[in-house]
Amino acid sequence: MRALGYAVESICAVLWEQGVQVAARTYRAWKTRLPALRTLEDARLTDALRALNVADAKGRRRPEIL
Numbered sequence: 565m566r567a568l569g570y571a572v573e574s575i576c577a578v579l580w581e582q583g584v585q586v587a588a589r590t591y592r593a594w595k596t597r598l599p600a601l602r603t604l605e606d607a608r609l610t611d612a613l614r615a616l617n618v619a620d621a622k623g624r625r626r627p628e629i630l
Contacts, residue, residue: 565575572588579586 566572572591576586576588576591
């Protein structure tokens with residue numbers, strides 16, 4: 565929405581009218597916060613699983629799909 569010229573405050577105002585109570589400062593705090601260690605570990609494991617090659621019944625290698 566920002567690419568279309570909308571400010572965080574106006575988006576939060578519309579969300580507030582729809583019953584989603586989000587303050588602009590809450591969004592900005594989330595945006596600047598470092599990702600949680602659990603999120604980083606989940607991403608690492610997902611990448612490792614996607615890198616696996618699993619042979620099917622005919623011996624062909626195919627990537628693991630998540």
